[in-house]
Amino acid sequence: MNIQDFIQKVETEFDQITPGSLKPESEIKEFFEWDSINALVFIALVNVEYDVEINAEDLQQSQTVHDLYTLVESKSQERA
Amino acid sequence: MGLFSIAHCRVAGLAASVPKQVMHNADYDWISPDERVALIKTTGVVSRRIASPDTTAVDLAQHAAEQLLAALGWERSSVGLLILVTQTADYLMPASSNILQHKLGLSKNCMAIDINSGCSGYINGLAVAAGMVSAGSIGRALLLNAEIPSRNTSARDKSTFPLFGDAASATALVFDQHAKPISFNIQSDGSGYDAIMIHDGGMRNPVSAETSFQLKPIAPGIERNNLQLALDGIKVFNFSMREVSANIRALLNAGNETQQPDFFVLHQANKLIIDSIRKKMGENADKFPVSIDRFGNTSSASIPLTLVTELSGVLKSKPCHLLLSGFGVGLSWGSCIVHTDQLLIPTLYEV
Numbered sequence: 556m557n558i559q560d561f562i563q564k565v566e567t568e569f570d571q572i573t574p575g576s577l578k579p580e581s582e583i584k585e586f587f588e589w590d591s592i593n594a595l596v597f598i599a600l601v602n603v604e605y606d607v608e609i610n611a612e613d614l615q616q617s618q619t620v621h622d623l624y625t626l627v628e629s630k631s632q633e634r635a
Numbered sequence: 636m637g638l639f640s641i642a643h644c645r646v647a648g649l650a651a652s653v654p655k656q657v658m659h660n661a662d663y664d665w666i667s668p669d670e671r672v673a674l675i676k677t678t679g680v681v682s683r684r685i686a687s688p689d690t691t692a693v694d695l696a697q698h699a700a701e702q703l704l705a706a707l708g709w710e711r712s713s714v715g716l717l718i719l720v721t722q723t724a725d726y727l728m729p730a731s732s733n734i735l736q737h738k739l740g741l742s743k744n745c746m747a748i749d750i751n752s753g754c755s756g757y758i759n760g761l762a763v764a765a766g767m768v769s770a771g772s773i774g775r776a777l778l779l780n781a782e783i784p785s786r787n788t789s790a791r792d793k794s795t796f797p798l799f800g801d802a803a804s805a806t807a808l809v810f811d812q813h814a815k816p817i818s819f820n821i822q823s824d825g826s827g828y829d830a831i832m833i834h835d836g837g838m839r840n841p842v843s844a845e846t847s848f849q850l851k852p853i854a855p856g857i858e859r860n861n862l863q864l865a866l867d868g869i870k871v872f873n874f875s876m877r878e879v880s881a882n883i884r885a886l887l888n889a890g891n892e893t894q895q896p897d898f899f900v901l902h903q904a905n906k907l908i909i910d911s912i913r914k915k916m917g918e919n920a921d922k923f924p925v926s927i928d929r930f931g932n933t934s935s936a937s938i939p940l941t942l943v944t945e946l947s948g949v950l951k952s953k954p955c956h957l958l959l960s961g962f963g964v965g966l967s968w969g970s971c972i973v974h975t976d977q978l979l980i981p982t983l984y985e986v
Contacts, residue, residue: 590855591794591868592673598869599911602876606915611869 556605556631558624565620568600569593579621589614601627607634638820638889644765645814648807648979649950650703651943652695653684653800653930655985658785660797665790666856674797679906683800683931686783686986692723693731695803695986696781697738702981703805704739709775711740716767716776717747720760720935722964723783724749735779746773753831754902754963755821756780756935758971761806761959762819768808778806782934787833789859791850795866798905800931804939807979820886821969822878830870831964835861871963875908879962879970880915886970887958896922896958896972898946903927903937904963935961947980 558579566574572586587593589611598609607630617623659682660675675681686695696719704711717739719732732747741747752759757780764778781803788795834840835847840861847861859865883899899922901909906927913923924945926937933940938959942950949955954976962968 590670592670592677595868595872595907596677598872599876599907602873603911603914608873608877610873 556628558621561624561627562620564600564604565597568596577620579619579624581620582618583620583623605631607631637822638818638886640816640818640890641762641765641769642816643771643810643812643814644768644817645809645811646806646973646975646978647809648703648707649804649939649942650699650706650981650984651802651804651936651940652698652702652984652986653802653940654686654690654695656685656687657682658685663797665796666793670793670856674793677905677907678798679909679925679927680798680931681928683785683929684802685785686801690783690986691725692721692781692783692801692803693725693734693738695783695801696721696735696779696805698984698986699781699803699805700735700739700777700779702984703777703807703979706979706981707807709807712742713775714741714745714777715773716764717741717745717779718750718760718764718776719747719779719781720750720752720756721781722751722753722756722934723781723786732779752967753782753934753965754904754937755961755965755967755969757902757938758819758821758959758961758969759967760935761817761971762821762969764808765817768810771810774810776808778808780804780806780935780939782936784864784932784934787862787864789850789863791858792853792863793856794868795859795864798932800933802930802933802936802940804936804943806939815974817971817973818886818890819969819971820882820889822882823965823967825965827870827874827966830867830874830966831864833862833864871904872908874966875904875962876911876915878968879912879960882968883916883958883960883970886972890972894956897949897956899923899958899960900938900941900946902961902963903930903932903941905932943980943983950975950978951980952977
């Protein structure tokens with residue numbers, strides 16, 4: 556997996572994010588709140604795309620897009 | 636129990652009933668209009684049916700059963716087993732199935748029992764009913780699934796109130812030497828008992844004037860008391876993703892099935908869960924019928940309701956190979972493979 560691919564998938568999934576606007580250093584909260592719906596949509600996306608399981612606490616600890624990517628990547632490597 | 640197979644039991648017919656009253660999630664003004672749009676898109680629930688205050692799950696079940704008995708032309712005295720699957724019974728005791736035995740005019744020789752099972756309740760109920768019919772002494776059985784979850788959700792809880800709808804179904808099972816076996820894969824894990832629960836009102840936490848009725852803020856948009864349904868959406872989602880597709884695959888691999896099922900009918904938990912399980916299995920959307928848009932999550936009635944509302948044309952006219960899968964409260968989950976042939980299905984009954 557790579558971060559550009561990850562960003563593209565997130566931008567496609569979330570209508571409220573303009574494609575091309577998300578950068579690795581972007582603060583997540585500038586784009587959306589981790590409310591229950593957004594959290595569920597993100598968790599579903601990475602489960603289907605990367606076969607990883609993420610919980611609510613994991614999300615709360617991620618500040619930037621890069622943090623999120625690292626989270627998914629580390630869970631993915633744990634599985635391998 | 637895991638994997639097992641039940642011979643000599645055939646599904647003969649299927650009926651469902653829903654309340655007439657429609658509630659639209661676009662009107663759910665406890666949350667903002669933007670939130671409503673996101674909620675409808677993600678959960679897939681546009682509207683759902685809500686029972687009037689004087690209607691219970693037993694009433695809905697009675698209507699479904701009456702429709703089915705009339706369509707089949709069964710003598711009431713010929714029904715030897717009545718199983719009611721519900722988590723919204725009329726009373727703590729007696730069992731609501733006893734009340735239904737009387738209301739439906741069934742024989743005193745009819746065994747009537749309740750099963751407390753929710754999202755996986757159609758599969759659990761089918762396994763118990765088919766197992767008893769298979770033994771050969773009971774020629775005809777009725778499996779009823781009836782739920783009015785709208786009655787125990789808090790209107791100030793966006794994580795439950797807009798999801799659930801009320802419905803009932805009746806399934807007719809008959810002893811048949813030539814029936815194709817129904818194969819099951821049923822599992823449970825009580826370590827997750829608190830992912831979906833009503834905390835008070837049982838014997839562990841009896842109703843208490845001090846603690847049961849107080850509305851408590853849980854999270855933004857979520858206020859409920861201890862007698863109302865609590866649901867941990869992310870925990871349930873992760874459980875479903877971890878267990879359901881694996882359970883289905885194990886069942887498909889275990890059988891001597893040479894062909895893939897015509898349809899995968901999943902418990903209508905929410906659209907995101909159904910879509911995610913489907914994508915994980917690499918299947919097309921047209922094999923996964925969905926009724927959640929108009930009826931919401933109707934707990935143990937959601938699979939038979941979907942069969943009636945989405946597939947009755949094909950089920951009535953030709954042989955079908957169905958994979959059914961329920962998952963949730965318990966935690967409990969299970970799947971089964973059923974072969975049907977020209978099922979008798981009366982039109983959806985609106986109460």
